[in-house]
Amino acid sequence: MKLNKNTKICIIGLGYVGLPLAIAFEKHFNVVGYDINSVRVDSLKKNIDITVEVTKSALKRARSIRFTSDKGDIGKIDIFIVTVPTPIFKSKIPDLRLLKKSCTTIGQIIKKI
Numbered sequence: 796m797k798l799n800k801n802t803k804i805c806i807i808g809l810g811y812v813g814l815p816l817a818i819a820f821e822k823h824f825n826v827v828g829y830d831i832n833s834v835r836v837d838s839l840k841k842n843i844d845i846t847v848e849v850t851k852s853a854l855k856r857a858r859s860i861r862f863t864s865d866k867g868d869i870g871k872i873d874i875f876i877v878t879v880p881t882p883i884f885k886s887k888i889p890d891l892r893l894l895k896k897s898c899t900t901i902g903q904i905i906k907k908i
């Protein structure tokens with residue numbers, strides 16, 4: 796698969812890692828940023844990043860990113876990148892529940908080709 800400006804990449808989880816990744820990829824690809832937190836998505840649409848990883852001007856420049864909390868907006872994706880939290884329990888075992896939830900979301904969207 797050749798990657799180009801038409802390659803549709805969906806970043807799942809727009810936190811400390813996912814948002815800067817979306818901003819970087821927007822320069823080269825067609826990026827959709829999905830987060831279950833609609834408050835987060837609404838503030839990103841207003842060019843506000845409360846994690847202060849990304850400046851208002853960088854968000855304004857990256858205007859082709861489609862931020863959404865609606866699964867209906869993430870069809871026909873070529874590549875998914877999952878950047879949701881993976882905290883660890885006291886026992887040091889990773890808590891993969893959010894990762895699994897994201898994979899379930901992706902599984903509902905992808906189709907056999």
Ligand SMILES: NC(=O)c1ccc[n+]([C@@H]2O[C@H](COP(=O)([O-])OP(=O)(O)OC[C@H]3O[C@@H](n4cnc5c(N)ncnc54)[C@H](O)[C@@H]3O)[C@@H](O)[C@H]2O)c1
Nearest residue numbers: 808809810811812813830831832878879880881893896897
């Ligand atoms: N923050 C760091 O410095 C850092 C460094 C190295 C690795 N990591 C790893 O990167 C991953 C992401 O960490 P982070 O710090 O960016 O997390 P974060 O808490 O800043 O952001 C995660 C985002 O994912 C969203 N989210 C949670 N469940 C979701 C779901 N099912 N679907 C869509 N969105 C969902 C949350 O609403 C949140 O906005 C983790 O695995 C973490 O261990 C983080």
